[in-house]
Amino acid sequence: MNPFNYQRATAPEQAIHAITAHNAKFLGGGTNLVDLMKDGVEHPSTLVDINRLNLTQVTATPSGGALIGALVRNSDLANHEMIRRNYPLLSQGLLSGASPQLRNMATTGGNLLQRTRCYYFMDTAFPACNKRNPGSGCAALAGFNRIHAILGTSAGGSGDATECIATNPSDMNVAMAALDATIHVEGPKGKRAIPFAEFHRLPGKTPQIETNLRPDELILAVELPAPKFAKNSWYLKVRDRQSYAFALVSVAAGLEMNGSTIKSARLALGGVAHKPWRSLEAERSLAGTTAGAAAFRKAAELAVAGARAREHNAFKIELAKQSIVRALTLAAEGPQGVQA
């Protein structure tokens, strides 16, 4: 770990001022950032500790939605009464992630920005990683890419010098993508709101830039619109062990039902792309149909359309399809309790 300065902010303005220092970073729960600092992947010159900011509440919005402070811990959020009742999909997603200890530390803002678990990114002894060291190549392309992306990659276009097939590893993000959240941020130029779909980026030619949040902007809160899918939703996570493992593939499914007819649907995938992968095509195909295997299979095909496999991750395409059908089936069966 490199030497660094440490500052503690007690108000958002103070934090936003402090972050303008060269190469400064906000410190949330530290469960991702500090690990990466120890591993030599991140070397901020200054850590601006935001844990004292008053961004720790979950409140109801006038429009019937929820506003989640950026410092609400993952465990508090998952177990919040209103969240469990109105957004069980989010609770389920959160509880499927990491371990209780990590969830007690992890913040909503930090989870939004957690970085990929690509092995080659996390171990600086691998010389080639366009995300860590732009232009150096991508060791995952010819390496062990079982956990890597099948959707939204640079589709063979950009070549080794900019390519990246990393995934966004978060479970929370997949649920929030399906719930159509909005992210409220504040920077030196003031506040703005970023729709969830526009928050995370595909790698394109700049895999080192993962979100559209500017480096000097502070996440204040995540807003969820009024609940539509509380009765019929499911978060399904497929992983290599029963708990404490990142998703091979995960599915956040929400259905707005009218009898056995689907009024509207939400479908987002995790573990398959550089960002939480929401499939509007699949959602549109479900709307107006009768819930059932045929409709779900069609949606599954549409959701992974254009998928491109690498040497070790071809299984994800079929696994994603099977998981989508299962998650939609379970969602349609609802209402479901949240499983810890």
Add this chain to the structure above:
Amino acid sequence: MIDTPLEQQKERQLGHRYDAFAKVTGRAKYAAEFPVKNVAYGHIVQADIPAGTVVSIDDAAASRASGVHSIVTPFNAPKLAELGNVNVLQNATVLYSGQPIAVVVARSLPEAQAAAALLRITYKEEAAKLDFKGLLNDARPPKRGGASRRGDPEASAAKAAVTIDETYTTPIQNHNPMEPHATIAWWEGDRLSVYDSTQGISGVQQALARAFSIPQASVHVECPYTGGGFGCKGYVWSHTILAAMAAKAAERPVKLVLERPQMFGPVGSRPNTRQHIKLAAAADGKLLLQQHDSVCYTSMISDWVESAANQTTLLYDSESLSTSHLVVPLNLGMGTWMRAPGEATGSVGLEIALDELAEKLNMDPVELRLVNYAEKDPRQGKPWSSKHLRECYAQAGERFGWSKRVARTGQHREGNSLIGHGMATANYGAGRSPSSAVVRILPNGRVFVGIGTQDLGTGTYTILAQAAALAFSIDPAMVDVKLGDTSLPHSGGSGGSTTAASVGPAVYDAAAQARLKLAQLAAGDAQSPLHGVAAEEIETKDGRIFLKTASGTGPDKSEAITALLARNGGTPVEATATSELVKDRDSFTSHSWGAVFAEVAVDADTHMVRVRRLVATYDIGTLLNDKTGTNQLVGGLVWGIGMALHEESVIDTKYGRTVNENFAEYHVPVNADVGEIDVTCLNIPDFRFNPLGARGIGEIGITGAAAAIANAIYNATGKRVRDFPITPDKLMA
């Protein structure tokens, strides 16, 4: 020592671990936790390339960095005596990525790490050999051992009614005990002291003495507690010697603790295996041929063979047999012992092959094993010192409900789960090594036991307190045990499931001799009620010494041991003994056995596997302590779950690094992965093997377990996965 009946041994069992209180309260100190004045922190710098030479290390900036005391590199390291297999900066050759190439010593660990990042290292890279599959043509016989042959394999195979001919593969694994390797070393003149987390303090003492060309008596090693070893602390690796070297260079004590990623490479691995197995059987299931050919990687440093085919030579009878081992040299860290080296991997191949054979024969898998039951050691026809494997199959099968198993695959469904049942045989060898111990009867009536062995968390303290308690017929709570110090009588390394069988009898013998001395003392003491009695006629129990024929309670021929000692100068009575191996040990084979049954649930859509139940029964001789013994077996089974479903060190074939070198990505079972576990032991003493009848228990638990689970997965799904671990993707194919 005389054979000690089970009931007597049971009476002296400790109900809890001897060291439980110290561990739970944090009073038990592990190697890195000892306070040592002026200690500096070492950080090992590792090679980033898999093959080549370190051309230069520019340490100018690092040397100036805050808190740095010294930097040892191949270019300034003191020359040591030839050590064989460890990399201790004696040359600049790089044989694997992760090899130690420098040590930075600083005031604090963060300062050492920060300075290490400032080193400017240049290499001359060479082509590395990394792709096991691609290099199978390089496979060669290992320098030592490997092959065996019985009967006429070709002729036997030709007679077969049914044949199985398949290849099974297991991946590289890394041990990762909770406590990583750690050493604190310091010099006082030419005397070297270390705290080291190890499975063998005497081995550490020898290696350090040899490395620095000093007498063994000048090296003092302490290790009161080892936080797990599983084999990777059975060898003296670079860090121990580097810590001593760095302490010399920095002229102060140096603490060197390996970081988790450093556990992947520099301290050994279980090599991968590629096992080709051919089984040929007659229509009644009798094995005509067992052929088991295993290939594993070995490092460029030295040959290490994961001897997967060895157990096949003795597990079942067959008309003919042929086994072999080959190695493919790769630019990776060394292989080493890892819990049941050979049996853990070999039982995966053989026990799945038998399951495949049973299916082809339309025979129950247990029945197939019974048909080929080895009544004698098939290698030379020697009798077993004790073998009750039949009872294991019966008992575990009964507890599991095996008779209700449906042989046809894919028949049992609960909701989205496919349920399956499978079984396998467990086995592991039994060995002993000579060991010495000292026992002292203290004036206050307590008993002190000292022995230069170590407790890896397995229960060595506990069973030694029991052994002394047994010899004196006292409450084991009256016994104080000291281990893990080279100033105590010499004992061997803790490995190969030999510890209990080696050190238990040594302590018992030393205690018996101390008791005899005490009796002689009484007999020679004019004031003792036992004056003039023959020492052999005297016994002890619950702190009193008395005539064998007397009740021991009356005042006539009996007295308190404390009173006897008080009258005789108030000094302890002490004896040292070395346990002898039984004389006729070449006339039989000792081996441990077991049967494992597994029930799994496989999700039909996600292909995630959950092990719902493991039921196992073992024949391991005397179960010395119910809690610590059963705990070893349960731990082995849990590891079997990991072997079946999770564990794999993935090597990048271009860079030669383990890509998943941390606990987030190197998966071992978590609590949610472990279903119900039911372990029982037959508890039939093997007195031919040793007077306690105990054969050692540390490793057998992992054997067979992974195969039983794999066989259950097949029964559930109809998919035979022969490549481990069995992850969801492999069940989709």
